[in-house]
Amino acid sequence: MPTKTFIARTWQEALLMVKAELGDGAVILTSASRAARPGQPEQVEITASNELDAVARGKPSTGGAARQLARVYGKTQPTPVPTGAGGTLERELGELKELVRGLSLRTDLAQSRDFEPPLRALAARMQMLGFSPERTGQVCSLVGKAGSEAEAMAQAVDAVAGMMPVGGPISAVAAQCRVVALVGPTGVGKTTTLSKLAASFKVAAKARIGVITVDTYRLGATEQLRTLAGILEVPVRIVMTPGEIQAALRELRECDLVFIDTAGRSPKDAMRMNELRAFMLAAQPDETHFVFPATHHPRQVHAAIEKFGAGVGRLVLTKLDEAAALGPALDIVLGAGKPLSYITTGQNIPGDIEVADSHRLARLLLGLDELSPGPQI
Ligand SMILES: Nc1nc2c(ncn2[C@@H]2O[C@H](COP(=O)(O)OP(=O)(O)OP(=O)(O)O)[C@@H](O)[C@H]2O)c(=O)[nH]1
Ligand SMILES: [Mg+2]
CATH class of the missing domain: 3.40.50.300 (P-loop containing nucleotide triphosphate hydrolases)
Structure with missing residues (x-):
C-alpha cells in the first residue's frame, strides 16, 4: 500500500485508525487539521504509509513517498510509529499522548508562515525518529534558511551536534595510576x-x-x-x-x-x-x-x-x-x-x-x- 489518508475528529482517533489499518510499522507522512465548517466538528487528517519499513529493511520500494524520502536524505532509516508493543495499555496511551503532542507541534510548524517546506519536512523527519516536540522545535529554530530538505538536514546535523555536550575519553597517563x-x-x-x-x-x-x-x-x-x-x-x-x-x-x-x-x-x-x-x-x-x-x-x-x-x-x-x-x-x-x-x-x-x-x-x-x-x- 503506497499511502493512505485517514480523517478523524481527534488526533488520537486518527492515530488509532493508522495503527489498525497499517500496523505497527506505519510512518506518518503528513498531518493537518481542518477548520470546522459552521455546524460541523473540526477534523484532523493524517497521511501514512507502511511502506517505508520496506525501504528500511532494504526491500525495493514502489511508492512515491518512500522514494522521495530516500532521495532527499540519501540513506533512509525511518522509525516506525512507536506503539509500545508488548507494553501495558497505560504505556501505549502515554506514547500516543507524546505522538499527539508531536503532531500538534508539526501542525504549528505547518501553519506558521515562518517555516518553509524544507523545515516542515525536517520537523516531520525528527518526529519519526522519536525527537521530543521541544527538541524538534529547538532544532528547527536553529536551522536557518534552507533551499532544500537536504540542506535543512545538513544544518540540523550541525544544530544537534552543537547541542550535544561531549567531554572526551578517559585520559590515561603512563605511570600516573x-x-x-x-x-x-x-x-x-x-x-x-x-x-x-x-x-x-x-x-x-x-x-x-x-x-x-x-x-x-x-x-x-x-x-x-x-x-x-x-x-x-x-x-x-x-x-x-x-x-x-x-x-x-x-x-x-x-x-x-x-x-x-x-x-x-x-x-x-x-x-x-x-x-x-x-x-x-x-x-x-x-x-x-x-x-x-x-x-x-x-x-x-x-x-x-x-x-x-x-x-x-x-x-x-x-x-x-x-x-x-x-x-x-x-x-x-x-x-x-x-x-x-x-x-x-x-x-x-x-x-x-x-x-x-x-x-x-x-x-x-x-x-x-x-x-x-x-x-x-
Ligand atoms: N545490546 C546491548 N547490550 C549491552 C550493551 N552493553 C551491555 N549490554 C548487555 O546488558 C546486560 C547487562 O550488562 P552488565 O554489564 O552486566 O550491566 P551492569 O550495569 O554491570 O549490571 P549490574 O552490575 O547488575 O548492575 C548484559 O547482557 C550485556 O551484554 C550494549 O551496548 N548493547
Ligand atoms: Mg555489573
Whole structure:
C-alpha cells in the first residue's frame, strides 16, 4: 500500500485508525487539521504509509513517498510509529499522548508562515525518529534558511551536534595510576563497558590495567570480571568494605589505569546508595562515569544521576543498538546535564564502544549514519 489518508475528529482517533489499518510499522507522512465548517466538528487528517519499513529493511520500494524520502536524505532509516508493543495499555496511551503532542507541534510548524517546506519536512523527519516536540522545535529554530530538505538536514546535523555536550575519553597517563569508576542503575552495562574499556586500553594503548570490583552482591558478578581479567591478564581486587579500597588501590599503584566496577543501584534504594557513596568517598576516583542506557525514558535520567552524587563527571550512553528510536537520546544527554564520554552499540567486547563525537552522534540520531561499524577507540 503506497499511502493512505485517514480523517478523524481527534488526533488520537486518527492515530488509532493508522495503527489498525497499517500496523505497527506505519510512518506518518503528513498531518493537518481542518477548520470546522459552521455546524460541523473540526477534523484532523493524517497521511501514512507502511511502506517505508520496506525501504528500511532494504526491500525495493514502489511508492512515491518512500522514494522521495530516500532521495532527499540519501540513506533512509525511518522509525516506525512507536506503539509500545508488548507494553501495558497505560504505556501505549502515554506514547500516543507524546505522538499527539508531536503532531500538534508539526501542525504549528505547518501553519506558521515562518517555516518553509524544507523545515516542515525536517520537523516531520525528527518526529519519526522519536525527537521530543521541544527538541524538534529547538532544532528547527536553529536551522536557518534552507533551499532544500537536504540542506535543512545538513544544518540540523550541525544544530544537534552543537547541542550535544561531549567531554572526551578517559585520559590515561603512563605511570600516573588514574582511577576511573563506573556507576549507574542496575543492568545498564557498567561491567560490560568496563570490560570494553579495559580491553581497549590494554590492547590498543598498551596501558597497564588494574580492576577493582565492589560489586559483591550479585551472584556471579565477580566471576564476570575474573573471567575478563584472566583473558586480559590484568589484576583484579575484590573489595567488600569501603575500608579495604585504599589497600586495593595501593596494591595496584603500578598500573596506569585502575577501573572500579560498582554494583548497580536503584536510585530509590537509599541505604544501598549511601553504601555506594561510602565506597566512592574512600576510593576518591579521578573520573566517575555515569552509565545509562538509550533504552530508558529520558525523564528517568535526571533523578537517577542526581542520586549518584556530585562526583559524576561524564555520561556513558549504552545500548544504542537496542533503542527503538535514537531521537530521545538527545533528551537523555541534556537531562543528565553531563558531557558524554563514550557510547556503546552492542554486546561485543571490546568492539562495540566509541568515544562520543558530537557530529557522529547527531548523524546517528538523525538517521544518517549506521551504528556499525563505528570508529574504533
Ligand atoms: N545490546 C546491548 N547490550 C549491552 C550493551 N552493553 C551491555 N549490554 C548487555 O546488558 C546486560 C547487562 O550488562 P552488565 O554489564 O552486566 O550491566 P551492569 O550495569 O554491570 O549490571 P549490574 O552490575 O547488575 O548492575 C548484559 O547482557 C550485556 O551484554 C550494549 O551496548 N548493547
Ligand atoms: Mg555489573
